[in-house]
Amino acid sequence: MQKVVKRNILGYKNNESKSQRAPFHSTAGSLWTDGAQERLDPQRFHVPALIKPVLSRLWRSVAIVVAIAALNFIIVHMAPGDVADVMAGESGAASPEYLADLKQRFGLDQPLIVQFFVYMGRMAQFDLGYSFRFGRPVASLIFERLPATLILAIPTLMLAFVMGSVLGVVASRRVGTWRDAAISVGALVFYATPLFWIGLMLIILFGVKLGWLPTGGMQTIGANYTGFAYVLDVGRHMILPVVTLSLFYMAYYARLMRASMLEVFGQDFIATARSKGLSEGRVAYRHVLRNALLPVVTVLGLQVAHLLGGTVLVETVFGWPGLGRLAFDSVLSRDVNLLLGILLMSSILVVSTNIAVEALYRWLDPRIGAA
Amino acid sequence: MAPLLDVRDLTTHFFTQKGAFAAVDKVSFSVNAGETMALVGESGCGKSVTAASILRLVPDPPGRITGGEIIFEGRDLLSLTMREMRKVRGGRIGMIFQEPMTSLNPVFTIGDQITESLREHRSISRADAERRAIELLDLVRIPDARRQIHNYPHRLSGGMRQRAMIAMALACDPALLIADEPTTALDVTTQAQILELLDELKRSLGMAILLITHDLGVVAEYAQSVLVMYAGRGVEAAKVEDLFHSPIHPYTRGLLGALPHPDDDVDSEGRPLPLNEISGMVPALDAMPAGCRFEPRCSYAVPACKMTDVRLAPLAEGVRSAACLRAADIVQDQP
Amino acid sequence: MRNALAFWRRFSRNRAALLGLFIVLAIIAVAVAAPFLYPDDPMGMVAQPFLWPLQDPEFPFGSDSLGRDLGAQIFHGAHVSLLIGATATIASVLIGVTVGSLAGYYGGWVDEALMRFTEVVQTIPPFILTIIVVAIFHSTIGTIVVAISIVSWPSVARLVRAEFLTLREREFVQAGIVMGMSDFRLIVTQILPNSMTPVIIAASLMMASSILIEAGLSFLGLGDPNVVSWGAIIGAGREAIREAWYISALPGIAIIAAVLGLNLVGEGLNDALNPRLRRR
Numbered sequence: 001m002q003k004v005v006k007r008n009i010l011g012y013k014n015n016e017s018k019s020q021r022a023p024f025h026s027t028a029g030s031l032w033t034d035g036a037q038e039r040l041d042p043q044r045f046h047v048p049a050l051i052k053p054v055l056s057r058l059w060r061s062v063a064i065v066v067a068i069a070a071l072n073f074i075i076v077h078m079a080p081g082d083v084a085d086v087m088a089g090e091s092g093a094a095s096p097e098y099l100a101d102l103k104q105r106f107g108l109d110q111p112l113i114v115q116f117f118v119y120m121g122r123m124a125q126f127d128l129g130y131s132f133r134f135g136r137p138v139a140s141l142i143f144e145r146l147p148a149t150l151i152l153a154i155p156t157l158m159l160a161f162v163m164g165s166v167l168g169v170v171a172s173r174r175v176g177t178w179r180d181a182a183i184s185v186g187a188l189v190f191y192a193t194p195l196f197w198i199g200l201m202l203i204i205l206f207g208v209k210l211g212w213l214p215t216g217g218m219q220t221i222g223a224n225y226t227g228f229a230y231v232l233d234v235g236r237h238m239i240l241p242v243v244t245l246s247l248f249y250m251a252y253y254a255r256l257m258r259a260s261m262l263e264v265f266g267q268d269f270i271a272t273a274r275s276k277g278l279s280e281g282r283v284a285y286r287h288v289l290r291n292a293l294l295p296v297v298t299v300l301g302l303q304v305a306h307l308l309g310g311t312v313l314v315e316t317v318f319g320w321p322g323l324g325r326l327a328f329d330s331v332l333s334r335d336v337n338l339l340l341g342i343l344l345m346s347s348i349l350v351v352s353t354n355i356a357v358e359a360l361y362r363w364l365d366p367r368i369g370a371a
Numbered sequence: 372m373a374p375l376l377d378v379r380d381l382t383t384h385f386f387t388q389k390g391a392f393a394a395v396d397k398v399s400f401s402v403n404a405g406e407t408m409a410l411v412g413e414s415g416c417g418k419s420v421t422a423a424s425i426l427r428l429v430p431d432p433p434g435r436i437t438g439g440e441i442i443f444e445g446r447d448l449l450s451l452t453m454r455e456m457r458k459v460r461g462g463r464i465g466m467i468f469q470e471p472m473t474s475l476n477p478v479f480t481i482g483d484q485i486t487e488s489l490r491e492h493r494s495i496s497r498a499d500a501e502r503r504a505i506e507l508l509d510l511v512r513i514p515d516a517r518r519q520i521h522n523y524p525h526r527l528s529g530g531m532r533q534r535a536m537i538a539m540a541l542a543c544d545p546a547l548l549i550a551d552e553p554t555t556a557l558d559v560t561t562q563a564q565i566l567e568l569l570d571e572l573k574r575s576l577g578m579a580i581l582l583i584t585h586d587l588g589v590v591a592e593y594a595q596s597v598l599v600m601y602a603g604r605g606v607e608a609a610k611v612e613d614l615f616h617s618p619i620h621p622y623t624r625g626l627l628g629a630l631p632h633p634d635d636d637v638d639s640e641g642r643p644l645p646l647n648e649i650s651g652m653v654p655a656l657d658a659m660p661a662g663c664r665f666e667p668r669c670s671y672a673v674p675a676c677k678m679t680d681v682r683l684a685p686l687a688e689g690v691r692s693a694a695c696l697r698a699a700d701i702v703q704d705q706p
Numbered sequence: 707m708r709n710a711l712a713f714w715r716r717f718s719r720n721r722a723a724l725l726g727l728f729i730v731l732a733i734i735a736v737a738v739a740a741p742f743l744y745p746d747d748p749m750g751m752v753a754q755p756f757l758w759p760l761q762d763p764e765f766p767f768g769s770d771s772l773g774r775d776l777g778a779q780i781f782h783g784a785h786v787s788l789l790i791g792a793t794a795t796i797a798s799v800l801i802g803v804t805v806g807s808l809a810g811y812y813g814g815w816v817d818e819a820l821m822r823f824t825e826v827v828q829t830i831p832p833f834i835l836t837i838i839v840v841a842i843f844h845s846t847i848g849t850i851v852v853a854i855s856i857v858s859w860p861s862v863a864r865l866v867r868a869e870f871l872t873l874r875e876r877e878f879v880q881a882g883i884v885m886g887m888s889d890f891r892l893i894v895t896q897i898l899p900n901s902m903t904p905v906i907i908a909a910s911l912m913m914a915s916s917i918l919i920e921a922g923l924s925f926l927g928l929g930d931p932n933v934v935s936w937g938a939i940i941g942a943g944r945e946a947i948r949e950a951w952y953i954s955a956l957p958g959i960a961i962i963a964a965v966l967g968l969n970l971v972g973e974g975l976n977d978a979l980n981p982r983l984r985r986r
């Protein structure tokens with residue numbers, strides 16, 4: 001034991017005689033040149049790093065859309081019976097000749113495999129075909145209805161994401177207080193509540209009992225508003241459906257954000273941030289939030305797919321003339337072309353959201369794609 | 372001259388589902404300006420909690436500082452407002468942590484994280500802060516500092532990250548640097564480099580270091596004074612030379628016996644001799660003995676040890692102290 | 707056994723989880739009691755139409771527009787909701803575990819192909835996909851279960867795959883490989899049992915979402931026409947919502963209770979089984 005002590009003490013003494021380094025401030029700032037070049041440093045903004053993976057992602061997305069188109073075709077054609085049967089059934093006395101004529105007109109008499117290739121070939125030319133039911137090009141039907149759905153979906157996503165995140169952050173910063181409890185319980189309840197039920201209850205309360213807001217449709221029928229009055233009218237009609245859709249997703253994001261924030265709060269680099277003397281607010285909003293957003297952003301793509309399903313219910317409850325309701329009607333009437341067109345459209349929406357999400361993620365998290 | 376940091380009877384409790392326990396129990400020590408003071412002890416003995424307590428960074432809940440004083444530059448840190456405390460953190464006291472891999476925020480550049488500290492404590496322009504960040508990276512000898520400030524932590528090796536951490540902690544010329552096992556997570560060569568760097572910085576900047584480690588070799592080489600901790604308590608405090616020359620507390624004696632001896636202690640065939648380990652285990656926090664906490668493992672124990680809650684007490688010589696009933700007997704036994 | 711006890715102790719420390727368990731048990735009790743409390747056909751017209759709750763002591767839950775007892779419908783509806791929720795969950799877990807373990811165990815092109823397929827399925831709006839499946843085949847409890855599991859399995863598959871990817875590298879699995887265990891035995895006896903924790907947690911949450919999906923389907927009139935279901939009562943109540951909103955309101959509360967209870971149980975399981983999060 002004595003030996004060790006001596007050696008260590010010696011080591012310590014040797015150490016003292018080491019050359020002294022230059023004092024703190026003398027490593028001059030003269031190396032510093034003009035900042036202009038600095039600002040353009042591509043590494044700093046990693047522009048190429050941002051674009052290249054997005055491009056490769058784009059190709060993958062095209063492949064996914066093609067696969068979805070094929071899958072949709074298979075699912076839809078698994079159905080016993082087609083539009084001809086439904087229409088024939090509706091018009092009552094259906095003569096076999098009439099049926100055969102219908103089928104031939106829509107190409108339904110061809111073998112399925114031929115129909116499949118015809119369909120995929122048309123998709124490749126962005127030709128969605130004709131709706132059997134409406135006798136109009138599917139594309140024009142979709143673009144007629146798409147805006148109505150978008151003005152529900154986009155505000156919903158923004159409201160839910162922003163408000164949900166804010167609530168989650170507030171709750172996470174005050175864990176265990178009444179504020180956290182109120183937000184958590186609220187989120188839990190709305191997360192468990194069916195959309196359509198909330199819609200109905202809001203109609204009763206704000207439409208029927210209080211009479212503040214319209215209970216259905218997208219505009220006041222027969223009012224023929226134009227210009228700003230029209231925008232205002234649609235805006236009033238939007239409120240209840242958007243709130244209905246938002247509550248569920250808001251609850252979802254609040255829960256996710258709270259959990260994500262708490263997870264990050266426990267990490268080592270937060271102790272580092274605090275040890276630098278940063279205020280709790282700065283720690284939470286700069287160091288925690290930025291990291292906590294990552295898992296929350298990732299689910300946006302899935303949420304868009306989920307949301308498009310939700311619009312079917314909300315558009316039904318509020319009589320909203322959107323794509324969701326159109327999809328539902330096309331299923332019921334076996335309007336295959338229209339249904340396939342809508343499904344393709346929604347998968348393009350989902351896939352493009354995923355691309356945007358990925359770009360956003362790359363921007364938020366420098367660890368990805370840098371390798 | 373009054374010490375730079377004087378910790379007196381610091382007590383920090385954790386309140387868990389199993390009940391409250393003191394992770395740090397009336398620990399006292401002081402750090403003089405320009406000196407390195409080491410806290411040593413086995414894993415879990417409360418070193419990190421002590422360090423966190425000094426900066427009042429113990430996570431609450433479950434932890435809370437329940438007693439004592441932390442006098443730093445003449446003020447009791449425990450009586451400061453949060454705002455005043457924040458000026459101390461990163462301003463007068465810098466801190467570096469055990470895990471360089473996880474102690475830097477992955478989504479900000481090294482430069483951002485250094486300038487953040489500067490801009491928090493000084494009114495300094497963005498450009499000046501960046502200039503200073505480059506100086507700091509040069510100082511901790513990160514090559515190509517002008518480019519590295521734009522780099523993200525994941526691009527740096529562990530050693531480089533720890534250097535960046537040091538640069539961050541030193542940003543505002545602190546009087547005291549708390550280094551919580553700064554090299555445990557690094558490989559052996561890097562360890563030595565980082566410790567050398569800290570030692571040089573200490574000299575050139577005239578700051579004090581509170582060095583937390585469980586490596587007595589490091590203590591011997593870099594520290595001037597030392598506090599040995601066991602199960603939340605200080606058991607022996609001394610100048611480094613004294614401690615290694617004549618350890619008093621049986622626990623310290625055990626630890627020193629357990630030091631690996633890389634070259635001297637090999638047998639005739641060149642195999643290392645077995646370490647002189649202390650038998651037994653550190654008692655669980657909820658099952659601490661009432662008397663001396665080391666008593667169950669102690670070969671010097673007498674029946675009175677079971678009863679007496681013995682605390683760190685100065686020995687006759689005055690400059691050192693030990694928490695042992697039998698300290699006087701042991702001193703007499705020394706050759 | 708001791709494990710089970712320790713688990714229960716952790717689970718029961720969480721008051722929210724206990725509340726959830728209590729709600730779920732209460733709903734199971736309701737479903738079991740339904741045939742005894744209301745032995746007659748819940749679709750039978752037995753009362754005066756539009757009886758508000760508590761208006762007539764014989765029908766404490768009131769009656770709908772056709773004079774059917776709302777209480778009988780809600781009690782029998784619990785049975786359908788739980789049945790569909792549970793079977794759809796089991797089916798999704800089976801599909802998801804199969805896909806996920808194949809992808810995670812074999813890796814390479816198997817993984818690539820299966821995960822691409824999973825991604826494709828997840829890109830189709832799930833609720834619309836269930837509508838299509840139910841509409842294509844006739845609406846029965848069976849097709850509803852199939853439809854729900856078609857959209858629910860991908861999340862389980864991802865979960866299981868991730869577990870497999872980490873477990874595959876562990877010593878006990880490597881040991882099994884060295885000992886020449888067959889892939890099937892290795893998967894079923896070694897890896898699967900060790901990756902069940904997240905699956906169990908996901909299952910209880912998935913049962914909650916299955917109940918929500920079923921409610922949505924039957925609200926749209928796509929439910930099994932031969933049984934009562936909460937969503938269908940709400941849908942039917944819509945016709946007279948201005949005058950008799952309670953018809954739609956009451957079953958909604960039942961749905962919320964069931965889904966909430968299952969979510970709470972799921973979270974409680976997560977806290978009790980997941981050592982990483984247990985601290986909080």
Ligand SMILES: Nc1ncnc2c1ncn2[C@@H]1O[C@H](COP(=O)(O)OP(=O)(O)OP(=O)(O)O)[C@@H](O)[C@H]1O
Nearest residue numbers: 385394413414415416417418419420421430433585
């Ligand atoms: N957040 C916490 N909650 C509950 N107990 C804690 C917490 N942090 C630390 N402790 C307890 O306090 C005791 C002291 O821990 P501390 O981290 O200070 O040990 P240490 O001496 O730094 O060990 P190491 O060498 O492993 O870093 C440990 O027993 C630990 O269990």
Ligand SMILES: [Mg+2]
Nearest residue numbers: 418419551552
């Ligand atoms: Mg420690």
